[in-house]
Amino acid sequence: MSPLDRGLVRWGPSAGRFLAWLIAVAMNLTAWVIPFGWPDFGRFIYTQVFPPFIGHLDVLRQAPWADGAHRFLGGMLFLAGALQFEPSLRRRWPHVHRLVGRSYALLGTWVVASAIWLGIKLPFAAFPETAITTAAALSYGLLLTLAVRAALQRQLIAHREWIIRAHALVSFVATMRVLTGVFFHAGAPATGQEMFLTSGVFAIAINLTLAEWWIHTSRSLQPSPPPHAR
Secondary structure (H helix, E strand, C coil): CHHHHHHHHHHHHHHHHHHHHHHHHHHHHHHHHHHHHHHHHHHHHHHCCCCCCCHHHHHHHHCHHHHHHHHHHHHHHHHHHHHCHHHHHHHHHHHHHHHHHHHHHHHHHHHHHHHHHHHHHHHCCCCHEEEHHHHHHHHHHHHHHHHHHHHHHHCCHHHHHHHHHHHHHHCCHHHHHHHHHHHHCCCCCHHHHHHHHHHHHHHHHHHHHHHHHHHHHHCCCCCCCCCCCC
C-alpha cells in the first residue's frame, strides 16, 4: 500500500465524520435557527452570500408551514445522520444508536415526501427543478430503504455503506448552496434559476463521489460488528 493509500485509509473515515458534522451545523443554522430567530439577519446573509436563493426563499413563503417543517425536521435529519456515524456511540450506547437510527429513518421519510411536494407545488426553477428534486428525493428514499433492510437483516457493513450513500445524497442541498454562491461570485453568466439547477447537478455528483471514497477508504478498517451493534 502506497503512503497516499495509507493516509486515505487512516484519515478518510475521520474526514467523512467531520464533513457530516459540518453539514449538520451549517444546515441547521442556515435552514431554521437564523431564519426563524433572526429573519432580517438571515435574509442579509443570503443576500450577501447566496443571492440566487433569495428568489427561492420568496417562493417558499407561499407555504410557510410546509417550508418551516421541512427546514426544521430536515435539520434534525442532518444531526441524526452525523450521530449515526459516530463509532463511540455505537460501541458505548448501542441502544441510543438504534434509537437515533429509527429517528433518522422517520425523518428521512418526511423529508422525501415534503421535498417532492414542495418541488412540485412551488418550484423556483420551473419543471427542471421539479424533476431534479423528485429524482433526488426518490433516490434518497431508495437508498434509505436499502439501508434499513440491511440493518433488519443484520447485514451491518452493508447497512453502513448504504446509509453513507443515502446521507451523502440528501446532503447535496448543502453542497449546492456553496456551489451556487461560488458560481454567482465568480460571475457565471447565468440566471439564478440556471445556477440553482447547475449547482444541484454538480452537488449530487460531488457528494456521491465523496461517499464512495469514504466507503472505499473505511472498508479496510471496518471490524466485524458485534452482535449488539444495532
